[in-house]
Amino acid sequence: MYELSLKMHALGLGKMEWNESEITVTQEDLDCDWLGIFKENIPKIRNQYAHGSGELSHTVLHSFELVSEIINQLYPKAE
Numbered sequence: 001m002y003e004l005s006l007k008m009h010a011l012g013l014g015k016m017e018w019n020e021s022e023i024t025v026t027q028e029d030l031d032c033d034w035l036g037i038f039k040e041n042i043p044k045i046r047n048q049y050a051h052g053s054g055e056l057s058h059t060v061l062h063s064f065e066l067v068s069e070i071i072n073q074l075y076p077k078a079e
Helices: 002-011 027-031 034-050 060-074
Strands: none
Touching: none
C-alpha cells in the first residue's frame, strides 16, 4: 500500500485504486519490528503536529487507518 502511495505521488494522481488480493506480504514485512518503529517515531510525530507543522501529507488517510489499527489492537473492545 505504501509503495502504491509513492507511485500515486510520483504520477501526480489524486487517487488510486488497488485490489488488496494482489498485495503480497513478504518475509521482510513479517520480520520488521513495526512496534519498535512506532514506539520510536510516535512521540516525534505527535510533537510535530502538536506544535504546528506546515507539512501536508498525501497519505493522511492511510495514517489515520494505521493509528486506528494501533489503538484498536492496544485497547480491544471489552466483550
